[in-house]
Amino acid sequence: MPIRIPGRRRVAVLISGAGSNMATLIATGQAPDAAFEVVLVISNTPDAGGLAIADAAGVPALTIDHRPYGRDRAAHEQAIDAMLNEHGVEVVALAGYMRLLTPWLVGRWAGRMLNIHPSLLPLYPGLDTHARALAAGDAEAGCTVHIVTEGVDEGPPLGQARVPVREDDTPETLADRVRIAEHALYPAVLSNFCRTLH
Numbered sequence: 001m002p003i004r005i006p007g008r009r010r011v012a013v014l015i016s017g018a019g020s021n022m023a024t025l026i027a028t029g030q031a032p033d034a035a036f037e038v039v040l041v042i043s044n045t046p047d048a049g050g051l052a053i054a055d056a057a058g059v060p061a062l063t064i065d066h067r068p069y070g071r072d073r074a075a076h077e078q079a080i081d082a083m084l085n086e087h088g089v090e091v092v093a094l095a096g097y098m099r100l101l102t103p104w105l106v107g108r109w110a111g112r113m114l115n116i117h118p119s120l121l122p123l124y125p126g127l128d129t130h131a132r133a134l135a136a137g138d139a140e141a142g143c144t145v146h147i148v149t150e151g152v153d154e155g156p157p158l159g160q161a162r163v164p165v166r167e168d169d170t171p172e173t174l175a176d177r178v179r180i181a182e183h184a185l186y187p188a189v190l191s192n193f194c195r196t197l198h
């Protein structure tokens with residue numbers, strides 16, 4: 001059994017890409033009075049930049065590549081679930097994890113799996129959130145941390161952060177501004193969540 005630090009929830013972060021949110025969660029979890037620690041990072045692709053960041057921070061980081069599983073999503077998720085259990089994980093944080101989850105894995109982690117989404121949900125679930133906010137002429141954009149349920153980006157929100165939209169914004173400049181907000185929001189919400197989890 002893995003060693004547990006009393007009072008700290010054991011968190012796994014699932015990624016597919018750069019892992020900038022993952023990095024803020026790792027750093028927050030390394031503070032002396034943290035409510036959680038990141039004990040495992042899993043990517044579904046070996047190309048995820050976040051793997052090297054996690055490794056450099058001393059966090060076990062591994063790839064469970066979805067490609068060899070083909071259409072067998074259940075088998076891929078069973079491999080992920082087995083690894084989460086092996087590491088004594090209590091809470092799962094999705095952070096730019098680009099695979100849709102089946103009801104099976106969502107059900108296994110019901111109430112203990114969080115996601116960050118780059119919009120003010122319920123606005124703009126799914127992809128291309130910043131382009132859609134700009135096309136709609138929104139004055140504000142932002143991000144949401146929510147509990148993961150079966151519907152994509154539909155679970156109960158735990159926190160949101162807002163940023164202004166500027167007249168000359170492109171999807172990229174808006175994404176950069178929102179991402180800064182994400183990096184403050186996710187660690188704060190996850191800390192609160194872990195402090196109140198029974």
Ligand code: GRF
Nearest residue numbers: 018019020021096116117118
């Ligand atoms: C973030 O914008 C997050 O909201 C979305 O995917 C992006 C991941 O970025 N779900 P990073 O890999 O954390 O840098």
